[in-house]
Amino acid sequence: MPIYEALSDKLTVVLDVGSAYTKFGFSGEYAPRCIIRSEVRCKKTNTIRRIIDYENQKDLYDLLVDFVHVLYFKYALFSPKDKPIVVVESLLCPTLFRETLAKVLFEHYEISMLLMLPSHLVGLSTLGAETALVLDVGYFEAVAIPVCHGLPVIHAWQALPLGSQIIHNNLRALLNSDNTGINNLPESVIEDIKVRCCFVTKQKRAAQLSVAKPEITFAPEVKYPIGGSEIITVSGKVREKVYEILYDEDNDHLCLSTMLLDAITKVDIHLRNKLAENILLIGGTVMVPGFKARLKEELHKQLKHDRYKKLKISSFKFHTPPCKENYTAWLGGAIYGATELLSMKALTREKYFKENRLPDWPNMRDNFRTNN
Amino acid sequence: MAHVVGPEVVKYACTCGLLKSISSLYFCRYCCQLRCGFCVCHEVDSHFCGKCCENLPSSEARLKKNRCGNCYICPSCQQELSTRIGSKGPSNPEDPKSTPKKMYYLSCLYCRWSSRDVGIPDQSAATGGWPDRENVNANRLQEIIEMYKAMVLAEKQQKEKDKKKQRGKYLSYTDRTGVTAAALRKRIGLPVDIQHSLLKAKPKEPEPAIAKEDVEDLPEELLTKPVNLTEVTTIEQRLLQIDLQPTTVEKLFPVHKQLSIKRSLRCRSCEHNVSKPEYNPNSVKFKIQLFAYYHVPEIRIVTVEPLRAGRPSELIIKFTNPTQHQTTITILSLVLSGDENEVKEETGDQPSLPQEKQPPSLSSQPSSLLSLSSRQPSITIKPRPVSQEVNADVAIPSSKVILPPRDDAAEYDDSGDTHNIQDDPKLVVWRKSNKAFVKLLVTPKQGLALNTEIVAGFTMQHIYTNTIATTVENREPDKHDHNIRVFLTLGNLVGFD
Numbered sequence: 001m002p003i004y005e006a007l008s009d010k011l012t013v014v015l016d017v018g019s020a021y022t023k024f025g026f027s028g029e030y031a032p033r034c035i036i037r038s039e040v041r042c043k044k045t046n047t048i049r050r051i052i053d054y055e056n057q058k059d060l061y062d063l064l065v066d067f068v069h070v071l072y073f074k075y076a077l078f079s080p081k082d083k084p085i086v087v088v089e090s091l092l093c094p095t096l097f098r099e100t101l102a103k104v105l106f107e108h109y110e111i112s113m114l115l116m117l118p119s120h121l122v123g124l125s126t127l128g129a130e131t132a133l134v135l136d137v138g139y140f141e142a143v144a145i146p147v148c149h150g151l152p153v154i155h156a157w158q159a160l161p162l163g164s165q166i167i168h169n170n171l172r173a174l175l176n177s178d179n180t181g182i183n184n185l186p187e188s189v190i191e192d193i194k195v196r197c198c199f200v201t202k203q204k205r206a207a208q209l210s211v212a213k214p215e216i217t218f219a220p221e222v223k224y225p226i227g228g229s230e231i232i233t234v235s236g237k238v239r240e241k242v243y244e245i246l247y248d249e250d251n252d253h254l255c256l257s258t259m260l261l262d263a264i265t266k267v268d269i270h271l272r273n274k275l276a277e278n279i280l281l282i283g284g285t286v287m288v289p290g291f292k293a294r295l296k297e298e299l300h301k302q303l304k305h306d307r308y309k310k311l312k313i314s315s316f317k318f319h320t321p322p323c324k325e326n327y328t329a330w331l332g333g334a335i336y337g338a339t340e341l342l343s344m345k346a347l348t349r350e351k352y353f354k355e356n357r358l359p360d361w362p363n364m365r366d367n368f369r370t371n372n
Numbered sequence: 373m374a375h376v377v378g379p380e381v382v383k384y385a386c387t388c389g390l391l392k393s394i395s396s397l398y399f400c401r402y403c404c405q406l407r408c409g410f411c412v413c414h415e416v417d418s419h420f421c422g423k424c425c426e427n428l429p430s431s432e433a434r435l436k437k438n439r440c441g442n443c444y445i446c447p448s449c450q451q452e453l454s455t456r457i458g459s460k461g462p463s464n465p466e467d468p469k470s471t472p473k474k475m476y477y478l479s480c481l482y483c484r485w486s487s488r489d490v491g492i493p494d495q496s497a498a499t500g501g502w503p504d505r506e507n508v509n510a511n512r513l514q515e516i517i518e519m520y521k522a523m524v525l526a527e528k529q530q531k532e533k534d535k536k537k538q539r540g541k542y543l544s545y546t547d548r549t550g551v552t553a554a555a556l557r558k559r560i561g562l563p564v565d566i567q568h569s570l571l572k573a574k575p576k577e578p579e580p581a582i583a584k585e586d587v588e589d590l591p592e593e594l595l596t597k598p599v600n601l602t603e604v605t606t607i608e609q610r611l612l613q614i615d616l617q618p619t620t621v622e623k624l625f626p627v628h629k630q631l632s633i634k635r636s637l638r639c640r641s642c643e644h645n646v647s648k649p650e651y652n653p654n655s656v657k658f659k660i661q662l663f664a665y666y667h668v669p670e671i672r673i674v675t676v677e678p679l680r681a682g683r684p685s686e687l688i689i690k691f692t693n694p695t696q697h698q699t700t701i702t703i704l705s706l707v708l709s710g711d712e713n714e715v716k717e718e719t720g721d722q723p724s725l726p727q728e729k730q731p732p733s734l735s736s737q738p739s740s741l742l743s744l745s746s747r748q749p750s751i752t753i754k755p756r757p758v759s760q761e762v763n764a765d766v767a768i769p770s771s772k773v774i775l776p777p778r779d780d781a782a783e784y785d786d787s788g789d790t791h792n793i794q795d796d797p798k799l800v801v802w803r804k805s806n807k808a809f810v811k812l813l814v815t816p817k818q819g820l821a822l823n824t825e826i827v828a829g830f831t832m833q834h835i836y837t838n839t840i841a842t843t844v845e846n847r848e849p850d851k852h853d854h855n856i857r858v859f860l861t862l863g864n865l866v867g868f869d
C-alpha cells in the first residue's frame with residue numbers, strides 16, 4: 001500500500017487541545033514534547049488570550065492558526081504541510097471547535113490527513129485493557145464514561161461542571177475572606193496557590209470543616225508571596241476545604257462520586273462489578289494529593305445510600321496508568337497513532353474538501369447529547 | 373524594522389485581506405501580489421541551538437528530539453545553565469603536588485540553582501556526560517505500543533480478507549476503534565464478557581494492567597508539616613519534565629535546551645519562496661528576501677490638519693519609490709469588497725484543490741524545490757474581506773504622480789532636481805529624488821462622535837516593473853499596474869463643521 005509506505009518514515013503529530021492545557025508530541029513516544037497553556041498572544045492588543053475565550057468561529061480560526069503555528073514552529077520544529085496528525089478530543093468538545101480545528105489544519109496548514117480519537121477510549125489503551133470506567137476531570141467539567149470491550153457506552157455518560165475552573169473560583173472565594181485584593185489576582189496565580197498549597201483532605205476531616213467547633217487542628221497555614229511585596233495567607237482550613245466542592249451534592253444530589261455510580265447503574269448488570277473494579281482517572285485535576293483515596297471513601301459512602309444499594313458493588317479498584325494523569329489521553333493517542341489506524345481511519349485532505357465535513361463522531365454524539 | 377516605520381498608522385491590505393504595515397509584508401514577484409505571514413506557507417529550513425550555535429541536520433534534530441546534546445537550561449527558571457569548574461582535590465591523593473583534577477558542574481547564574489543542589493555528581497568532562505534519565509515506564513509502554521500495532525494490523529488484514537469475501541456486514545463488528553456509530557449501537561448493552569478474538573490470537577501479549585483497591589493515602593505530613601514554598605515546584609517547573617512532573621525541587625534535573633529553527637516562507641499560489649534565510653545560524657542574512665519594502669512604494673503621513681466632521685482637512689503624505697525603475701502612482705477610490713488584483717474567478721467559500729496546478733519549472737527555482745519532490749501544490753484560500761472600516765472620504769485627485777527610481781547617490785546631491793517632471797501643483801507639493809509629497813483632502817464623515825479615531829483609505833495603483841524574465845525571448849522588462857488598498861489612521865476627531 002503506497003499510503004503506508006509514505007507514512008512509515010513520517011513523524012505523526014499527536015495533539016490534545018485541552019481547555020486549559022494542550023498536550024503536543026509525536027506518536028510512538030512515551031510522553032508529550034510539551035504541555036503548554038492553551039493560549040496565544042494577541043498581536044493586536046498584545047495580551048494573552050485563551051483559546052476557549054473565542055468570540056465566534058472566525059475569531060477561533062485565527063486563534064487556532066496562531067496556536068498551531070507555535071506548536072509546530074516552536075516545539076515540533078517541522079512543517080505541517082502534507083503530514084498527518086492525530087487529534088485526541090473530548091466527547092464534550094463543541095462541534096464548532098472540532099470543525100474549526102479541522103478547517104485550520106486542512107486549509108491553513110494543509111495537513112495530509114487527520115485522525116480524531118475520543119479521549120476516554122484511547123486513554124484506556126495505556127493500560128492495555130478493554131473495559132474500564134473512565135473519569136476525566138478537566139477544566140470545565142468532569143466526565144465519566146464506561147468503556148466496555150473497547151467501546152464507550154455512550155448512553156451511560158455522566159458529566160458535571162466539576163473541573164479546575166470551579167475549584168479556582170472556590171479558592172478565590174475562600175481566600176477572599178482572609179485577604180484583600182484577591183479578586184484582581186490572575187487565574188494563573190490562583191492555580192499556583194492551588195497546586196502548591198492545597199490538597200483533597202480525608203472524609204473524616206472534611207466533616208469537621210463545616211462544624212463550628214472542629215475537633216481537629218487544620219493543616220498549617222501557608223504565607224504565599226505575591227509579586228515580592230505582598231503576602232496572602234492561605235489558612236489550613238482553606239487548603240483542606242477547596243476541593244470539597246467536588247463532593248458537595250447539588251440540588252439533584254449529584255457530585256463527583258454519584259456521577260461514577262450513576263454511570264455504572266446505566267450499564268448492563270453483568271458489567272457493573274467489572275467497571276467498579278476498573279476505574280481509570282485522567283485529567284490534571286486528579287493529580288492532586290489525596291484525590292484517589294478520597295474518591296474511594298466517597299464511593300463507599302454513597303454505596304450505603306438506598307439508591308445505590310441495588311448495585312451490589314463490594315469494592316472499587318483504581319488503575320495506575322504508566323504515565324502522569326494529565327497526559328494519559330494524549331498517550332493513548334500516541335499509542336494509536338503509532339499503529340496502522342491512521343492509514344485505515346484517517347480523513348484525508350482530498351476527502352475533507354470533497355465532503356466538507358468530519359465523519360461519524362458528531363452524528364453519534366448527537367444521539368446522546370441532550371444539553372450544551 | 374518595526375520601530376523605524378512605526379507607529380503603524382499606514383496599513384496595506386494584503387492580498388489575503390489582512391491589514392499589515394509595509395514592514396511585515398512580502399511581495400511575490402512571480403504573482404505580483406502582496407503576501408504576509410498569515411497567507412504564506414511556513415517551512416522549517418534549518419535547526420540550530422541558540423546557545424552554542426551548532427547547526428543540526430533535520431534528521432539529527434529529530435533523533436535528538438529537537439534538543440541540543442550539550443546545552444542545558446535551568447529546571448528552576450529556564451535560563452541557560454553555565455558549566456562551572458569546581459576543583460576537587462589532587463588527582464593523585466598520595467602525591468599532594470599533583471595538579472588538582474578539574475571537575476565540572478552546572479550552575480544557573482540567574483537563580484543560583486546548581487546541579488550540586490540535587491546531588492548530581494560533578495563531571496570530569498566539560499562537555500556534558502550528564503546523566504539522562506529514561507522514562508521509568510519505557511519498557512511497559514513499548515510493549516503496549518507493539519501490542520496495539522499488532523492488533524490494529526490484524527484488524528486491517530481481517531478487514532481486507534472480509535472485503536474479498538464480500539462479507540461487509542461483519543466489518544463494523546470487529547471495529548475496535550469505536551469511531552463508527554453503527555458498531556457502537558450494536559455493541560451497547562451486549563452482556564458478553566468475551567476477550568477480543570484478536571487479543572486472544574496474538575502471542576506474547578503484555579498483561580493488561582490490574583487495578584488495585586489500595587490507593588496511596590493523603591501524605592500525613594501535609595496535615596502537620598508547615599509548607600516551605602521554596603521547596604514546592606510550580607506548574608511551569610513540573611511541566612518542564614513532563615514524564616516525572618516533580619512536586620519538590622530536589623527532583624529537578626537539568627533540561628536539554630530546545631533547538632531553534634530558521635524558517636523559509638513560500639508563496640502558496642506559485643510555490644516560490646518569498647523569504648529564505650542563509651543556512652549558517654550566525655548569519656542574519658537571507659538568500660531570498662522579497663520584502664514588500666523593496667518593491668512597493670512606501671507611504672508615510674507627513675502632516676494632517678485637525679479633523680472636523682464634515683469639513684475637508686489637508687493631508688500630506690510622502691510616497692517613496694524603493695525600486696530601480698520609474699513608477700507612476702494613481703490614487704483611486706477604495707473598493708472594500710473583493711480584491712482588486714484578483715484575476716481568476718473563484719466562486720464559493722471553499723478553497724479549491726488545485727489539481728491542475730503545476731509546480732513551477734525547476735529552472736526558475738533550482739535547489740530548494742528539487743529536494744521537495746513529494747510536495748503537494750498548495751491550497752488556495754479565498755481572501756477575506758477587509759475588516760477595517762473607513763470613516764472619512766478622500767477626494768480622489770485627477771492627476772498622477774510620477775516617482776523617479778531610487779538613486780542612492782542622489783541622497784547626497786543638493787544641487788537640485790534633475791528630473792524634469794511636470795507635476796500638478798495642486799497634488800504634488802514638493803519632491804526630491806525618488807520621493808514626492810502629495811496633498812490630499814480628507815473629510816471625516818458627518819455624525820461621528822468627538823474623539824472618534826479617523827481612518828481614511830484609498831487604492832494606490834503603481835506601475836510595477838518586473839525584472840524576472842518570464843521567457844527567454846522576452847527580455848523586455850514587464851510593466852504592469854498593481855493596486856494596493858491603503859488605510860491611514862489619521863488621529864481623532866477634534867470637532868464638527
Ligand SMILES: [Zn+2]
Nearest residue numbers: 386388408411
Ligand atoms: Zn496575507
Ligand SMILES: [Zn+2]
Nearest residue numbers: 421424440443
Ligand atoms: Zn547547544
Ligand SMILES: [Zn+2]
Nearest residue numbers: 446449480483
Ligand atoms: Zn535558574
Ligand SMILES: [Zn+2]
Nearest residue numbers: 400403639642
Ligand atoms: Zn507567488
